[in-house]
Amino acid sequence: MVPQPALAADALFNQLMPLSQLVIGLLVLAAVVVSVHRLFRRGPSRMGGAMLIAGGAVVCVAVVSYLVQTL
Secondary structure (H helix, E strand, O other): OOOOOOOHHHHHHHHHHHHHHHHHHHHHHHHHHHHHHHHHHHOHHHHHHHHHHHHHHHHHHHHHHHHHHHO
């Protein structure tokens, strides 16, 4: 069997994919920094619930990232 030649669209998409992942990662990092800053300004009374929400968000992002990588 002869392998099919690579399409130009595939090559372009493969180059753009890491860029989009970098942009998404930077946006997630900015959201985490802003939320942590607001959390510290509110004080320790709301830390427990906020930490549960932040932990859940991290787990969700990790699961979505894994699913996208496997597709």
